[in-house]
Amino acid sequence: MRRVLHPALAAALTACSLALALAPAQAVPRPAGPSGPGIRTEQREVFAPDGAIRTVRVPRPAQAAPDARSRATAAAAVVEPVEVNGPSGSKVDLVFVGDGYTSAQLDTYRSHVRSKVAELFAVEPFKSYRTMFNIWQVNVVSRESGVDDDPTPGVRRDTALDMNYYCGGTARLLCVNEAKAAQYAAQAPQADQVVALANSSTYGGAGGTAATAAGGNAQAGQIVVHELGHSLGGLADEYDSPGRYQGSEPPEPNVSVYPQATMAAYRLKWYRWLGQPTPDGGTVGTYEGAKYAAQGIYRPSQNSIMRTLGREYNAPGREAMIAAFYRKAGVAAVSTEGRVGGRVLQVVPQRPDGSRLSVTWQVDGRPYAHEGERLDVSSIPAALLAGAGPHRVTATVSDPTPWVRDPALRAALRHTFAWQVAPGER
Ligand SMILES: [Zn+2]
Incomplete structure (x- = not known):
């Protein structure tokens, strides 16, 4: 899933002045070999x-x-x-x-x-x-x-x-x-x-x-x-080293070249969290110093786990992590998606603590106020059915947690499962 060098470090590698400052060349052992001075190094x-936290070249x-x-x-x-x-x-x-x-x-x-x-x-x-x-x-x-x-x-x-x-x-x-x-x-x-x-x-x-x-x-x-x-989360490091960030806007969700006013005005990166309390303390803003540079790049909070061990993720980091969990694991399992599995349709949602997933049902595109994760197709009221069939039954499972705000990430927290129900099955 990952290369030896994670993307954040790979990006930093292109501006290798930082690494050279941290690890003088003479401190790095140079194994003997035909490659000689062309020995390849990587950041750790x-x-x-x-x-x-800091980085060195090995x-x-x-x-x-x-x-x-x-x-x-x-x-x-x-x-x-x-x-x-x-x-x-x-x-x-x-x-x-x-x-x-x-x-x-x-x-x-x-x-x-x-x-x-x-x-x-x-x-x-x-x-x-x-x-x-x-x-x-x-x-x-x-x-x-x-x-x-x-x-x-x-x-x-x-x-x-x-x-x-x-x-x-x-x-x-x-x-x-x-x-x-x-x-x-x-x-x-x-x-x-x-x-x-x-x-x-x-x-x-x-x-x-x-x-x-x-x-x-x-x-x-x-x-x-x-x-x-x-x-998992695709987060960048939020610690810094002396120097000014020279690159363009990085892809990671928790670092940005834009200060707060610009971020808010143009609705960029973690703008939805600006001014909100963050789990690692204080409020979300744009704090200068991140991604191995002290100036010209910002992080969302003063001191998250991506900057110092022993801390919490900040709000944008936590949001990215939850979305990543769902991208890997899905919101629910079904044994019968897309076809009829007997006469009972069932979804098995993830069960995070303190954030019960919601399940909403539809029949032929109309909301069906049915509680629960199992639906016996014979119980569907005839008034809901459009025509003779086959009928389309869907269950949408979603995590309503307030910890994820970005609609693009929220999409990972929701999925609609669909079944075709033949006229004779109910
Ligand atoms: Zn790191």
């Missing part, structure tokens, strides 16, 4: 224990094709359901893989996964929309306990996913062999996001195709919350 996010690892032995190992891994709320096609699937857990340490792995899950679902909108997720853990077994370069560089351990601290020379940057992580994660149903946990209590993590976090560190799960903002 580094997270500090106080929540501050060498792009050579991802050799997995050998037969590692394929055999991957095939043997057990997939354990942590929390299953429905079929994967109608849920967002989070898949954990672990590194540096021996076969005797699977209980430790289990408890690390559960603590990260608890941390993620303490944050809105994950908290209210928890039942839209399935969570799986792949029990990846390593020969040795712990990961490389922990607690100090040079410590080596033989582990399944080759995770290491000091990635690219940065202490808290926790990297993983993405190919191996993906190989294990592929054993769980439809991974929408992979999270690789290291068997360590040393604070650390990274973004990427697989987000990484220290399994035994109580704050490291915040990294997962932030990374899901990118991978």
Whole structure:
């Protein structure tokens, strides 16, 4: 679903003065190889224990094709359901893989996964929309306990996913062999996001195709919350670095080159939220500094999770996340869409906490005041039917949450299911 480099960082890569300032070239190890000075690098996010985020450049690892032995190992891994709320096609699937857990340490792995899950679902909108997720853990077994370069560089351990601290020379940057992580994660149903946990209590993590976090560190799960903002919500980073933003209006919903007056006048980006309270504190406005530049670009709130770990999403960010959940999972499942499934038509809506989905029925284009998620076609009043048939019955399911305002996003929170009912069926 994602490249190694998420779009926000890829965009920043074109203006690489920032990254060079953060990571002097001499600090980056240069692996020997025929490519020599043309070595490819990529940006990674580094997270500090106080929540501050910055980016560094690290060498792009050579991802050799997995050998037969590692394929055999991957095939043997057990997939354990942590929390299953429905079929994967109608849920967002989070898949954990672990590194540096021996076969005797699977209980430790289990408890690390559960603590990260608890941390993620303490944050809105994950908290209210928890039942839209399935969570799986792949029990990846390593020969040795712990990961490389922990607690100090040079410590080596033989582990399944080759995770290491000091990635690219940065202490808290926790990297993983993405190919191996993906190989294990592929054993769980439809991974929408992979999270690789290291068997360590040393604070650390990274973004990427697989987000990484220290399994035994109580704050490291915040990294997962932030990374899901990118991978699911398409949100930009809201932290900044010295310098002026030089690009045009970015595509992400939570950053803009337009200050408040312009945004309001031309109805741009998060204009619907301007002046409203935001879950991360204060009111929504245009705060200068975002997307790796201190000037010339704005964020919606003072300090959201896309700027500092441990915070809430701001209102526009939360809105984007909820829409993303529905785009992946849908508003409802039906077993009989488009045809008659016996004589009872049924929708099975998502069930977020505190935001019951509405179901409205129509028959031949006319509203039918029928309560509920099941409709027995024989109960439809004859007065509603237009002509001899066949008749068209629809059920529109929608989430009325006030947390999503943008009509373009609200479209993801609503769907109309339709059935044809033949004259003889009622
Ligand atoms: Zn980020």
